[in-house]
Amino acid sequence: MRRNFLVLALAMAISHVACGADNNTTGHTSPEPPPEVSSKQADSMKTRLASQSSDQVDKLGPSSNALPPVPTLEDLRMVAPALARYTEGTLLGDLWKRPELSPRDRSIITVAALITRNQTIEMPYHFNLALDNGVKPSELSEIITHLAFYSGWANATSAVAVAKDVFSKRGIGSDQLPPASGEHLPIDEAAEAQRAARVEQDVGPVAPGLVQYTSDLLFHDLWLRPALAPRDRSLVTVSALIASGQVAQITYHLNRAMDNGLTKAQASEMLTQLAFYAGWPKAFSAIPVVKDVFEKRPK
Amino acid sequence: MRRNFLVLALAMAISHVACGADNNTTGHTSPEPPPEVSSKQADSMKTRLASQSSDQVDKLGPSSNALPPVPTLEDLRMVAPALARYTEGTLLGDLWKRPELSPRDRSIITVAALITRNQTIEMPYHFNLALDNGVKPSELSEIITHLAFYSGWANATSAVAVAKDVFSKRGIGSDQLPPASGEHLPIDEAAEAQRAARVEQDVGPVAPGLVQYTSDLLFHDLWLRPALAPRDRSLVTVSALIASGQVAQITYHLNRAMDNGLTKAQASEMLTQLAFYAGWPKAFSAIPVVKDVFEKRPK
Amino acid sequence: MRRNFLVLALAMAISHVACGADNNTTGHTSPEPPPEVSSKQADSMKTRLASQSSDQVDKLGPSSNALPPVPTLEDLRMVAPALARYTEGTLLGDLWKRPELSPRDRSIITVAALITRNQTIEMPYHFNLALDNGVKPSELSEIITHLAFYSGWANATSAVAVAKDVFSKRGIGSDQLPPASGEHLPIDEAAEAQRAARVEQDVGPVAPGLVQYTSDLLFHDLWLRPALAPRDRSLVTVSALIASGQVAQITYHLNRAMDNGLTKAQASEMLTQLAFYAGWPKAFSAIPVVKDVFEKRPK
Numbered sequence: 065m066r067r068n069f070l071v072l073a074l075a076m077a078i079s080h081v082a083c084g085a086d087n088n089t090t091g092h093t094s095p096e097p098p099p100e101v102s103s104k105q106a107d108s109m110k111t112r113l114a115s116q117s118s119d120q121v122d123k124l125g126p127s128s129n130a131l132p133p134v135p136t137l138e139d140l141r142m143v144a145p146a147l148a149r150y151t152e153g154t155l156l157g158d159l160w161k162r163p164e165l166s167p168r169d170r171s172i173i174t175v176a177a178l179i180t181r182n183q184t185i186e187m188p189y190h191f192n193l194a195l196d197n198g199v200k201p202s203e204l205s206e207i208i209t210h211l212a213f214y215s216g217w218a219n220a221t222s223a224v225a226v227a228k229d230v231f232s233k234r235g236i237g238s239d240q241l242p243p244a245s246g247e248h249l250p251i252d253e254a255a256e257a258q259r260a261a262r263v264e265q266d267v268g269p270v271a272p273g274l275v276q277y278t279s280d281l282l283f284h285d286l287w288l289r290p291a292l293a294p295r296d297r298s299l300v301t302v303s304a305l306i307a308s309g310q311v312a313q314i315t316y317h318l319n320r321a322m323d324n325g326l327t328k329a330q331a332s333e334m335l336t337q338l339a340f341y342a343g344w345p346k347a348f349s350a351i352p353v354v355k356d357v358f359e360k361r362p363k
Numbered sequence: 364m365r366r367n368f369l370v371l372a373l374a375m376a377i378s379h380v381a382c383g384a385d386n387n388t389t390g391h392t393s394p395e396p397p398p399e400v401s402s403k404q405a406d407s408m409k410t411r412l413a414s415q416s417s418d419q420v421d422k423l424g425p426s427s428n429a430l431p432p433v434p435t436l437e438d439l440r441m442v443a444p445a446l447a448r449y450t451e452g453t454l455l456g457d458l459w460k461r462p463e464l465s466p467r468d469r470s471i472i473t474v475a476a477l478i479t480r481n482q483t484i485e486m487p488y489h490f491n492l493a494l495d496n497g498v499k500p501s502e503l504s505e506i507i508t509h510l511a512f513y514s515g516w517a518n519a520t521s522a523v524a525v526a527k528d529v530f531s532k533r534g535i536g537s538d539q540l541p542p543a544s545g546e547h548l549p550i551d552e553a554a555e556a557q558r559a560a561r562v563e564q565d566v567g568p569v570a571p572g573l574v575q576y577t578s579d580l581l582f583h584d585l586w587l588r589p590a591l592a593p594r595d596r597s598l599v600t601v602s603a604l605i606a607s608g609q610v611a612q613i614t615y616h617l618n619r620a621m622d623n624g625l626t627k628a629q630a631s632e633m634l635t636q637l638a639f640y641a642g643w644p645k646a647f648s649a650i651p652v653v654k655d656v657f658e659k660r661p662k
Numbered sequence: 663m664r665r666n667f668l669v670l671a672l673a674m675a676i677s678h679v680a681c682g683a684d685n686n687t688t689g690h691t692s693p694e695p696p697p698e699v700s701s702k703q704a705d706s707m708k709t710r711l712a713s714q715s716s717d718q719v720d721k722l723g724p725s726s727n728a729l730p731p732v733p734t735l736e737d738l739r740m741v742a743p744a745l746a747r748y749t750e751g752t753l754l755g756d757l758w759k760r761p762e763l764s765p766r767d768r769s770i771i772t773v774a775a776l777i778t779r780n781q782t783i784e785m786p787y788h789f790n791l792a793l794d795n796g797v798k799p800s801e802l803s804e805i806i807t808h809l810a811f812y813s814g815w816a817n818a819t820s821a822v823a824v825a826k827d828v829f830s831k832r833g834i835g836s837d838q839l840p841p842a843s844g845e846h847l848p849i850d851e852a853a854e855a856q857r858a859a860r861v862e863q864d865v866g867p868v869a870p871g872l873v874q875y876t877s878d879l880l881f882h883d884l885w886l887r888p889a890l891a892p893r894d895r896s897l898v899t900v901s902a903l904i905a906s907g908q909v910a911q912i913t914y915h916l917n918r919a920m921d922n923g924l925t926k927a928q929a930s931e932m933l934t935q936l937a938f939y940a941g942w943p944k945a946f947s948a949i950p951v952v953k954d955v956f957e958k959r960p961k
Contacts, residue, residue, distance in 0.1 A: 135822045143822045143829060145842035146887065147807040154879060155815070162871065182482065183780065183816035185823065209446040216642040217454070218482035224434045224442045225484065231442060244444035267647070270654045273461065273635035274646060281453060282643070289445065309608060309907060310644035336871035343814040344880070345908035347872060348865070355868045481781065508745040515941040516753070517781035523733045523741045524783065530741060543743035566946070569953045572760065572934035573945060580752060581942070588744065608907060609943035 134185060155340060164333035167197040172296060173334050175199070175207060176303035177341040179223045180215040187226040192234075201231065201240045206291035207300050213282060214304045242291030249288045255323075256283060259316075295324040302326075303334065306350045307342035314353045319361070328358060433484060454639060463632035466496040471595060472633050474498070474506060475602035476640040478522045479514040486525040491533075500530060500539045505590035506599050512581060513603045541590030548587045554622075555582060558615075594624040601625075602633065605649045606641035613652045618660070627657060732783060753938060762931035765795040770894060771932055773797070773805060774901035775939040777821045778813040785824040790832075799829060799838045804889035805898050811880060812902045840889030847886045853921075854881060857914075893922040900924075901932065904948045905940035912951045917959070926956060 140148035160170055171194035178187050194204055208227060212220035230236075260279055267275050287297060298321030305314050318331065335354065339347035439447035459469055470493035477486050493503055507526060511519035529535075559578055566574050586596060597620030604613050617630065634653065638646035738746035758768055769792035776785050792802055806825060810818035828834075858877055865873050885895060896919030903912050916929065933952065937945035 135819055135826070139826050140819075140822055141842075142836065143825045143839070144803045144807045144818070145836070145839055146804070146884075146889075147810055147818055147822070149842040150807070150810065150879075151815070154875075164871065177814075178816060181780070181814060181816070182480070183814070183820070185820045186816040205443045206445070209443045209449070212446055212449065213639075213643050216476075216480060216482070216645075217450075217639055218477060218480070218485040219642070220443070220446055221434055221439075222482070222484045224439055224446070227442045228434070228438050238441065238444070241442070241444055244440075244448040266654075267650050270650050270657060271631045271634040271646070273463065273632055274638055277453075277635065277638065278643070281449075291445075304642075305644055308642070308644065310648055312648045313644050332869045333871055335869040336875065339872055339875065340811075340815055343817070343902075343906070344811050344876070345903055345906065345911050346814075347869070349908055349910045351865050351868050355864075358868060481779070504742045505744070508742045508748070511745055511748065512938075512942050515775075515779060515781070515944075516749075516938055517776060517779070517784040518941070519742070519745055520733055520738075521781070521783045523738055523745070526741045527733070527737050537740065537743070540741070540743055543739075543747040565953075566949050569949050569956060570930045570933040570945070572762065572931055573937055576752075576934065576937065577942070580748075590744075603941075604943055607941070607943065609947055611947045612943050 134188060159337065159340060162333065162336075164329050165337065168194075168199055169299065169330065169334075170337050171197040171199050172203075172207070172299055173303045173337045174341050175204065176211065176300045177307040177338055179208065179211045179219050180304040180307045181342060182219050182222055184222050184226055187223060188230060191227055191230045195230075195234065201234075201236045202242045202291050203296065205241050206289065206297075210286065210292065210297060210300055211304060213286060214301055215308060242289065247290060248285070249290050249294070251284070251288060259283065293324075295321065295326055298324045299326060299334070302331075303338060306335070306338050306346055309346055309349060311349055311353050314350060315357055318354060318357045322357075322361060328361075331358075433487060458636065458639060461632065461635075463628050464636065467493075467498055468598065468629065468633075469636050470496040470498050471502075471506070471598055472602045472636045473640050474503070475510065475599045476606040476637060478507065478510045478518050479603040479606045480641060481518050481521055483521050483525055486522060487529060490526055490529045494529075494533065500533075500535045501541045501590050502595065504540050505588065505596075508588075509585065509591065509596060509599055510603060512585060513600055514607060541588065546589060547584070548589050548593070550583070550587060558582065592623075594620065597623045598625060598633070601630075602637060605634070605637050605645055608645055608648060610648055610652050613649060614656055617653060617656045621656075621660060627660075630657075732786060757935065757938060760931065760934075762927050763935065766792075766797055767897065767928065767932075768935050769795040769797050770801075770805070770897055771901045771935045772939050773802070774809065774898045775905040775936060777806065777809045777817050778902040778905045779940060780817050780820055782820050782824055785821060786828060789825055789828045793828075793832065799832075799834045800840045800889050801894065803839050804887065804895075808884065808890065808895060808898055809902060811884060812899055813906060840887065845888060846883070847888050847892070849882070849886060857881065891922075893919065893924055896922045897924060897932070900929075901936060904933070904936050904944055907944055907947060909947055909951050912948060913955055916952060916955045920955075920959060926959075929956075 137148055137152060140151060160167060165173075171190065174190050175187075175194050177183075178190055191204060195201065199207075204227065208220050208223045211223070260283070263275055263278055267278070287294070292300070298317060301317045302314065302321050305311070305317060318326075322328070322331065331354065335347050335350060338350075436447055436451060439450060459466060464472075470489065473489050474486075474493050476482075477489055490503060494500065498506075503526065507519050507522045510522070559582070562574055562577055566577070586593070591599070597616060600616045601613065601620050604610070604616060617625075621627070621630065630653065634646050634649060637649075735746055735750060738749060758765060763771075769788065772788050773785075773792050775781075776788055789802060793799065797805075802825065806818050806821045809821070858881070861873055861876055865876070885892070890898070896915060899915045900912065900919050903909070903915060916924075920926070920929065929952065933945050933948060936948075
């Protein structure tokens with residue numbers, strides 16, 4: 065049996081393939097998809113992808129908006145049979161089904177790692193999987209905006225190029241996107257005063273402009289946008305820090321994530337998920353900092 | 364109103380678009396563009412880009428040298444309206460106009476960050492903006508050569524692929540490029556002896572080949588090439604170090620940059636610029652090292 | 663004279679170019695290529711590449727599987743003449759011929775750096791050069807699988823997309839690839855017990871899932887696969903760590919590499935090679951850790 069697990073992405077690049085219809089039958093265009101998705105649903109994603117042939121796609125040639133070709137599981141087999149085995153057996157068959165973290169959380173972590181590391185090749189597959197796993201279009205949109213600040217502007221631009229096609233093929237319109245500006249979540253004045261004082265002390269003598277933008281733009285605007293729950297925004301941020309090897313900021317943001325509701329068991333499993341999607345060394349480098357945060361948290 | 368701020372890049376990929384002419388009217392092909400460019404000029408860049416339609420481009424299909432499609436501001440709006448707002452309002456409308464750093468310096472920093480982080484998607488736009496902002500073609504060429512050493516050979520190769528098209532569309536010929544070899548700037552013998560001794564002590568016992576190349580190739584050749592002023596070369600180097608999270612070398616190179624004429628106010632604002640283009644965490648990780656350099660500099 | 667040193671990659675993207683034949687005459691499709699390759703052979707590679715014209719390629723247009731266009735040495739000259747000089751003179755004419763490390767080892771290091779840093783643009787050239795330099799197809803395949811774990815899954819996926827074309831054009835079929843699973847090398851029980859105990863202590867309290875995968879998947883499976891000699895697998899791992907700036911794991915893996923037969927002179931020259939392919943800062947950041955390993959090794 066042939067399971068072209070990445071081929072949807074390629075299909076999306078081909079403007080003449082009329083595949084929008086079957087993509088619109090699983091409920092992900094409704095404004096309120098279920099927040100939790102069972103691993104059974106992840107399986108159905110694999111099956112749905114498997115029903116598309118890469119041969120069919122290859123014949124059509126590129127369109128002017130063509131994304132680069134995305135390897136299928138069959139491609140992996142033609143180059144690295146063991147990699148195909150690990151992908152199918154360990155990642156899709158085991159990691160994504162572990163109970164410590166929901167498929168939705170795993171998708172948030174994985175998407176954050178891919179955007180942070182500018183790995184456009186797997187974005188089409190994982191953007192679609194995220195939407196299937198219960199990440200709302202508005203949340204995926206907001207993750208991209210958030211990571212413009214936490215991984216660099218061009219990373220967000222690259223993600224937009226992919227998400228535009230994914231959204232278009234799934235019939236996701238602007239009514240499902242978060243507004244450019246609007247209502248803010250209430251701010252925790254005490255915590256914000258503490259954060260601002262620390263940054264003023266550390267960064268103020270070096271880069272006052274950076275202090276100002278950090279306050280006005282990040283903590284009095286971006287972080288208060290309701291399109292992404294604070295706990296999810298923190299999960300994105302910590303994943304980005306680990307995936308890019310920026311250990312110095314993990315302490316603050318992991319504590320903030322846990323203040324926002326991320327459990328220790330979830331943070332632990334986040335590291336396991338990131339080992340695969342950002343590489344073992346990045347996960348191992350984060351361990352001492354995470355350990356220190358765990359030990360110093362009030363019980 | 365529609366402002367396709369990144370669309371020029373796409374247009375450049377289309378060999379049948381005869382748009383070379385209007386690109387050649389703003390003085391950037393003259394051998395001596397003005398070193399300082401007002402923010403008004405940056406605005407005219409936005410306007411010029413806005414006059415090009417991405418629809419027109421989309422119809423033409425890819426050429427054999429096609430770069431991947433570059434998202435426009437309209438694309439950003441279709442995926443992440445807030446990201447479009449931040450791009451238009453905060454970046455283009457505010458950051459690039461801050462008086463602490465000239466548009467030319469901001470372009471040097473941004474281009475260095477993009478090349479170092481291999482972010483080809485925004486290179487066409489920012490290579491053009493750099494040329495509009497007074498970076499000479501010979502300087503952009505030399506920045507790419509410099510970063511082959513400071514960010515890895517393939518980063519330079521990727522930048523060449525983009526710059527080739529940018530140069531071609533602007534009619535920039537080999538007469539405007541720095542020679543492969545030739546006259547060198549005079550060397551500061553005392554400073555060089557000190558540098559060489561330190562590297563010999565630190566690196567010599569581990570990698571004598573690296574010591575040799577560092578001396579012969581970098582500090583007795585590359586750094587002495589007149590195509591880029593030492594101060595600008597240092598600005599590129601420090602930007603590359605921060606953008607790639609390599610904090611260990613910041614101390615030496617930031618001191619060298621300031622010896623070469625970079626002011627403390629400029630170095631501070633460089634960090635602010637890099638927060639947007641390399642992500643907040645990279646800027647924050649550099650802060651303690653920069654602070655230490657500032658404090659230890661003789662007044 | 664025109665030497666299009668990167669053009670082979672482009673040629674491979676063109677499905678109608680019948681260039682498979684001359685690629686199959688140098689012995690690299692035989693199951694046992696010579697392990698050592700002289701620098702003369704590296705020269706013949708340059709010559710062979712030089713005989714292909716990029717113009718010819720440009721006329722053919724992209725195929726549906728087209729890789730992005732790869733700059734030739736001529737392209738480098740059109741943008742950065744000095745970069746072309748350094749590439750031809752220093753890299754190809756000097757670095758790759760240094761006697762401290764065989765061309766095969768240099769290729770292993772370079773390929774590992776490119777995959778770790780997701781630099782697809784130079785992969786076609788260096789995958790071919792690696793095969794010419796005596797890296798077996800099964801070894802290149804296994805390097806990709808190995809780096810899925812040590813640099814992130816999407817890095818391996820990107821490498822598969824390139825290797826698929828390289829293998830196809832050279833007529834490398836699945837009979838030359840390592841099996842998905844099978845016989846394992848014998849395990850060093852004492853060393854493995856020591857490693858497992860250390861990871862259990864460091865990582866166990868933070869991420870027990872990661873401990874389990876590290877043991878079952880990496881050290882009782884991946885590392886025991888016979889498709890890559892332990893010494894070469896270590897060389898790939900250490901190169902990946904240095905190329906991605908993950909210095910924390912160098913101590914363990916460089917010691918393991920030297921236990922597996924990597925000499926101090928080879929490790930030293932590996933740093934020199936990586937300075938060019940991962941950038942000077944990455945090599946310099948590794949120096950103190952490598953120095954410490956060298957000093958503490960039993961004589």
